[in-house]
Amino acid sequence: MKATDISAPDYFHKVVDCQWACPAHTPVPEYIRLIAARRYADAYMLNWDSNVFPGILGRTCDRPCEPACRRGRVEKEPVAICRLKRVAADYKGDIRPRLPSVPRQKNGKRIALIGAGPASLTVARDLLPFGYHVVIYDLDPLAGGMMRTQIPKFRLPQSVLDEEIGYILAMGPELRLGRPIASLKTLLAEGYDAIFVGSGAPRGRDLEVPGRTEAAAHIHIGIDWLAGVSFGHVDRIGKRVIVLGGGNTAMDCCRSSKRLGGEDVRVVVRSGFDEMKASPWEKEDATHEGIPIFNYLVPKAFAHEGGRLTGMVxxxxxxxxxxxxxxxxxxxxxxxxxxDCDDVLVAIGQENAFPWIERDSGIKFDRWGMPVVDPETMQSTLPNVFFGGDAAFGPKNVIWAVAHGHDAAISIDRLCNGADVRDRPHPSVNLVSQKMGIHEWSYDNQVSNDLRYRVPVRDTAVTLKDIRIEVELGYDEKLAYVEAQRCLNCDVQTVFTASLCIECDACVDICPTDCITFTQDGSEEELRGRLKAPAVNLTQALYVSDVLPTERVMVKDEDVCLHCGLCAERCPTGAWDMQKFFLETAQAGHACRSR
Amino acid sequence: MSYLAKPTLHHPKLPVNKLGYTRRDYEGAVSTLCAGCGHDSISAAIIQACFELDLPPHRIAKVSGIGCSSKTPTYFLGNSHGFNSVHGRMPSVLTGANLANRDLIYLGVSGDGDSASIGLGQFAHCMRRGVNMVYIVENNGVYGLTKGQFSATSDKGSKSKRGVVNTDSAIDLVSMALQLGATFVARSFSGDKAQLVPLIKAAILHRGAAFIDCISPCVAFNNHAGSTKSFDFVREHNEAVNFLDVIVGRDSIAVDYAPGTVVEVRQHDGSILRLRKVVAEYDPHNRVVALNYLQERQAAGEFATGLLYVEPEPEDLHAHLNTVETPLNRLTEAELCPGSAALERFNAAHR
Known part of the structure; x- marks a missing residue:
């Protein structure tokens, strides 16, 4: 194999599985260490820079980082990354002085953001500090988008939502809320330098089976119903409720029903339990509240009597x-x-809808009715119109919307400065030794044996009574510390210098997970089979050194390395060193333009 | 040295042996030796060998003397019996233990100071008595614990780290073991586990005095230019006479070697040592050949490594003493005291 080029930022970035898996590439291990050090505000700001809504995401994120977490490959469960993020938000104190200031002197560029959800708010946050005049449009009277309308308050308290959206609104975007947008052409005629569409996937899919029209009064579309609940228009539901669908919206619907008068609330899903789209923890939370889930049942008809819904078949x-x-x-x-039931909530999917975009406006749509968008620049076929969040590629989640927002902000910033939008700025990367002494490192390299700690919750006797009471209490500081210590510090990299190695085997002998092998070179496929432990996880790289004096090479399987640093501690020559890899993705601004 | 305990988390695909243990279950405490010490590699090789032989850890006794090498039993087989004895006196203590309980597997761990200087006499008598044991000398040719003086195995003419030239002749423990009647004699190198692990396995299975001289570079005091026990020097002057496969039990393994290059040695317990010859004329059953060959290579400035001599039907101390099969520590009064009638008869015979 060719010797590994560790100067390519992607190589070590991939080793930090959580950061690589995060759409916004939040430097996870770094903020977890800050939490362990009780530097909550620093941990919060690191998050805020990268994912904009740490308090919201720390409660509601889809957590692509956790299935990727290396800890999950050496023991049962990954680090509770998401809930640690919440700890940073809970204990940070007042961070307002640390937020970027917005220049009074504007740069003369006007940007319209359609939708006040996470994607648009991210674009606003990225552009406002550079003097852009940002105008945000939304149909709803309050900013927040689906974070406000679809996520129930018992998962995300209004105070957290208002606080984090407030940081962005305090930067002074112009708000045009509570009014629908009728026409893109009209908007284009207003002379904006760029338009960003972050209007989400606002249409809930309906279920067309017999009885739908007759019993319509008690059949509700899940996301619309949740929005009604959120804005206080809906405050009760029948005693017997059937929720159709197996996604996260269905879980929010059934748990909300349980709090608004539903006694016999049940979820009915076409597929099996394991294939349900809902995150495992959301299914767990619903089950915890005594909501049964029925699988492999396909809706056939709504039963009704005299125009009133009576049940489902x-x-x-x-x-x-x-x-x-x-x-x-x-x-x-x-x-x-x-x-039998009194109400049905239909939560079987969401669709995009762009009734306000004229098909001759210059924006191309594909045959599924989705805009044609460049996944890197977020640019549509109309050069000054960009898309992001669910509006770009269909329903995903908040953290993807944030990532799209950052990318779109870079594009808009470059467009407004006459730079090529396709020419993307590189991330900033730093790799520095953590050695403090012969066996002393600037990170805590002792590996914790603790299993994942459960997040304390309030008693259901309390939480089921009031839809505004948050179920999860969050980790306290002590629990946060022990959970943070479960992090393996995968960003502290094992860096090997072949010219220093005397091939004494000390690293091979000490490695607790048999990652390191000194052997004859070969093709990757063949090498993977004859390492000290077979390297069967093909998604994880092999780190291969230059040829050593004995004509062998050092091969390290990155898969289950604990980053404990013992190879470096036992190395007599410093051929192994533990170096912290820190990567920050580029964001809009002067630095990104000059590079 | 490291102060941290080695994490207990291990590779999810780590194999288990017939007893259900992983290799990690045969480890001991984290080494306090200098980083990169050859001795740690030998510890790892012992761990690997015991794991592969499916040995129950509580049936092994590790006995050592004093020195860097004699510290190492702490770092392997954490669930076995251990005795860190007096400087150079490991052979006596081990012989006593062996006499008392012949059922345990005895690992004597020593160094060049412990065996070639203060304990030379002990080493000699242990070998000639044929105590059933594995005698490993972790030979780094230097007194590491006292900061790098020449040891009795330092080669004449080699240089210390400070540049002093050694004027004394070296003791070659391998030649001595051969002369003293050891029935299994091998030499290896800590940096070559592929060779060392099968040798340790074969030595454990051997029912007699099995001696392994293992060259083990001292990274702190004997790994410089001018040393004859450095990683570089040993790698350049290492001449393996054969490669060994150890086959335990009935499972025959089809190996495709060129005819005439393989020698099979069936041991007393049914295990087979399969030797792939590298040096064609080398016969591991002939002491005279072995001694001559060793002297020749030594004169040429090389180390002959591999299984240098093995006696397929060895006799051990218990056979010489004609002791009972039951370990002495398990004999009760019933077996040991024949009663007053027998005493009367015995006394009468002397009247």
């Missing part, structure tokens, strides 16, 4: 897999299942 199905592993649901032939 379902067909029983079973999964069948073809040779290519694709699943189809086959009716089992058993009698249909009838469930």
């Amino acid at each position: 379902f067909e029983k199905v079973a999964p069948k897999y073809d040779q290519r592993g694709r699943r189809s649901l086959i009716p089992t032939g058993e009698p249909d299942v009838r469930m």
Whole structure:
């Protein structure tokens, strides 16, 4: 194999699995160490720079980082990254003096943001400190988008939402809320230098089965119903509620119902429990509140009597897999299942809708009705119109919306400064030794054996009574510390210098996870099979050195390295060193333009 | 040295042996020796060998003397018996233990100071008595614990770290072991586990005095230019006479070697030592050949490594003394006291 080029930023970035998996590439291990050091405000600001909504995300993020966490590959569960983020937000104190200031003298560029959700707010935050005049449009009377309308208050308290959105609104964007946008062409005629569309995926999918129109009064579209609950228009529901769908919206619907008078609340899903789209922890939370989930039932009809919904009829199905592993649901032939109910919430998916964009406005749409958007620049076929969040590529989640927002802000900033939008600024990267003494490092390299700590919750007797009471209490400082210590510090890299190695085998002998092998060179496929422990995880790189004096090479399988630094402690020549890799993605601004 | 305990988390695909243990279960405390010490590699090789042989840790006794090498039993087999004895007196203590309980597997761990200087006499008598044990000398040719003086195995003409030239002749423990009647004699290098691990396994299976001289560079005091025990020097002058595969039990392994280059040695317990010859004329069953060959290589400035001599049907101390099969420590009064009638008869015979 070719010797690994560790100067390429991606190599070590991939080793930091959590950061690599995060759409916004938040430097996770760094902020976890700051939390362990009780530097909550510093941890918060590191997050805020990168993901804009640490308090909100620390409660609601889809956590792509956690399935990626290396800890999950050496023991049962990953580090509770998401809930540690919340700790930073809970204990940070007043960070307002640390927020960027906005120049009074504007730069003369006017930017319109359509939708006041996470994507648009990110663009606003990135551009306002550089003097842009930002105008935010939204149909709803308050900014926040789906974070406000779809996430129930018992998961995300209004105070947290208002605080973090408030940081951005305090930077002085012009708000035009509570009014729908009728036409893109009209907007274009207003002469904005750039327009960003972050209007989300606002349309809930409906269920067209017999009885839908007759019983319409008690059948609700999930996201619309949640919005109604959020703004206080809906404050009760029937005693018996059926929630259709297996995603996170369905989980929010059933848990909200339970708090608004629902006694027999149940979730009915077409697929099996494991294939449900909802995150495992959201299913767990629903189950914890005594909500049963029924699987493999396909809705057949709404039952009604005299124009009033009385129940639902379902067909029983079973999964069948073809040779290519694709699943189809086959009716089992058993009698249909009838469930009585007073209300049905339909949470079976969301769709994009752009009724206000004229099809001859210059923006190309694909055959699924989605705008054609460059995934790197977020630019549409109209050079000064950009898309982000759910509006760009369909429903995803908040953290993707933030990542899109950063990318779009860079593009807008470059466009407004006459630079090529496709020419992307590089991340800033730093790699520096953590050695403090012979066996002393600037990070805590003792690996904790603790299992994942559960986040304390309030008693359901309390939480089910009031929809505004937050269920999770969050970690206290002590729990946060022990959970933070479970982090393996994957950003502290094992850096190998072949010219210093005397091939004494000390690193091989001490490595607790058999990562290191000195062997004859070979092709990657062949090498993976004959290392000290087989390197079977093909998504994880092999770190290969230059050829050593004995004609062998050092091969390190990055897969389950604990970053404990013992290889470097036991190395007599300093051929191994522990060096902290810090990567910050570029954001809009002068620095990104000059590079 | 490291102050941290080695993390207990391990590779998810770490194999288990017949007893259900992983290799990690055979480890000891984290080494307090200098980083990069060859002795740590030998510890790792012992761990690997015991794991591969499916040895129950509580059936092993590790006995050592004094010195860097004699500290190492703390760093492997944390669940075995151990005795860190007096300087140079490991052989006596081990012989006593072996006489009392012949059922344990005895690992004698020593160094060049412990065995070639203060304990030379002990070493000699242990070998000639044929105590059933593995006698490993972790040979770095230097007194590391006292900051780098020449040891009795330092080669004449080699240079210390401070540039002093050694004027004394070196003791070659391998030649001595051969002359003294050891029934298993090998030499290896801490930096070559592929060679060392099978040698340790074969030595453990050998039912007699098995001696391994393991060259083990001292990174702190004997790994410089002018040293004859440095990593570089040993790698350049290492001449392996054979490669060893140890086959335990009935499972025959088909190995495709060129005919005439493999010698199979069936040991007393049924295990097979399969030797791939590198030096064609080398016969590991002949003491005279072995001694001559060793002297020749030594004169040429090289180290012959590998399995240098093995006696397939060894006899050990217990056989010489005609002791009972039951370990002495398990004999009860019933077996040891024949009663007054027997005493009467015995006394009568002397009247």
